[in-house]
Amino acid sequence: MHLSSDAMYPAGESHATARRLSLPDGEQVRVVESGDPGAPALIFLHGWGCSAYAWRHFAAPAAASGWRTIAIDLRGHGLSDRPSEAGKYRREAMVDHLEATLNALGVASAPIVAHSMGGSVAVSFAMRAPKRVPRLALFGPVGFGIVNRAAWSQLLPPSLTGALLPSRIPRWAVRFALKHSRGAKGVSDEREVDEYWAPTQFPDFLNAMRLLLHGFTWEPWTPTELAALTQPLMLVFGDRDSVVKPQSVAPTLVRCLPGAQLHVAHGAGHVVPEERPEWALKLLLPFLNPPDG
Template identity: 30%
Template sequence: MPTFTAPDGTELAYHLRGEGEPLVVLPGGPMRASVYLGDLGGLTGHRRLILLDLRGTGDSAVPADPATYRCDHMVDDVEALRAHMGLEQMDLLAHSAAGSLAILYAARYPARVRRLALITPNPSALGMRATVDDRLAAARLRAHEPWFEKGFPALEAWLTGQADFDPALAPFYFGRWDDAARALDEATEEQTNEEAEGCYFADGAFAPDATRAALTALTAPVLVHAGELDGGPRPDLARRTAEAFPSAELTVQPGAGHHPWLDDPEWFVRRVVTFLDW
């Protein structure tokens, strides 16, 4: 298992999968070990994935200072990985909550990004985030599903603070509630650092106006990839995320939820590879 040292001395791990040009991958969660990403629907057949385990997750060490779990503090971890891999510029892919980490990285190190793919990203770094109404509107698209009658009230109660998270609402995060989706969902708790998860979006992590201004220096093409059925981000929020970049394109994957490589692997891989190799 390869490792490198972050600027504060924390030993961080990464995993290499596949062959081809390197693609650095940042996992979401927030603060979930990169193992949940698997081979990203077969993307390993086209690219060599460099999957970072964020500090305190997976095979990476726990930092001495828990405050460094905050999203903005990990930007230099990503830069240290780039330098360790000897990449003058890098193609970067980020999923979900890591979308904000990748956005902050692109704002701080715009010259180091060759291409940036944001997969169902959380755009909190830009001062935007999915709302309760967004998530409920997306959930209503699933009214034909057999689990909807039980799941929707649980989702509404959780989102409005009236109840704790209920396993019955897990299917809303997937375009297809099948064995692969169940397996990914069941592994969530084991693969997530809950202490770090609570720190990731802590106060002070983001300065949206400064980030937006810094992104004007980014010349790299950006792909914002949304799922048609995803509540966070819904396609409209993904569109507004794309508008924050000088050169960005939006894709909405039909029938996909928050993990689009599970819902239609061939569609997902074809779209991402087309973007990266263009």
């Protein structure tokens, strides 16, 4: 049995609340917030197929450090809307969605912490509006490595539309995907499987994932493109990351970014924020600096 929408994260978390925002085009986006509403904002963006749940280990510690944390369910994910137009899932359109969400939240400027696909969205937005993103912390980000999406692309090819799309994903397949995206730690518990399985109950979820697979920009940034990125940057990879393979790309790109920090989580896979949250927080909070209040 899938978790109901009401039972999904942040259900049971006393420090966090969720709400849906209406964007100017009528699209709905869900955000999960923690901390003092008047504190400086700190934005969290998840990766492909994930949701705000990916940042569950970060919300309370960051809020306790003086931040208003805002984890966004990006378009197509979690409990945000899942439009059917292919163009909505191109990278620039996803950046438009992020910008509209921040505007609806009244957030003029905030550091962004992002994972995987969310990292590419964050970098694109930081290039577009540098004054709105003073710092970037990226975990296994798309754009800094060769992305291995072959298996998912074969399961969800461009031709698989309409009635040909499966209406559901079996729970065991979600567990398998979670296990193979991680390093030594593996899957933490059954709740983790349930949270990632829950959005697959919605009939348009798989179509949104298919459109992202084939419409988003997954290739690495070039040094010339990254020259536009001037913000302080922290990059974190797992040395067992089999999804975004940074070994041949990230070191070269980091050398193009003066002052960028590069950290490696030994024994971790693609999902360092969930595999090594305590270690990651020890890096992240000092990098962000104490908020001004």
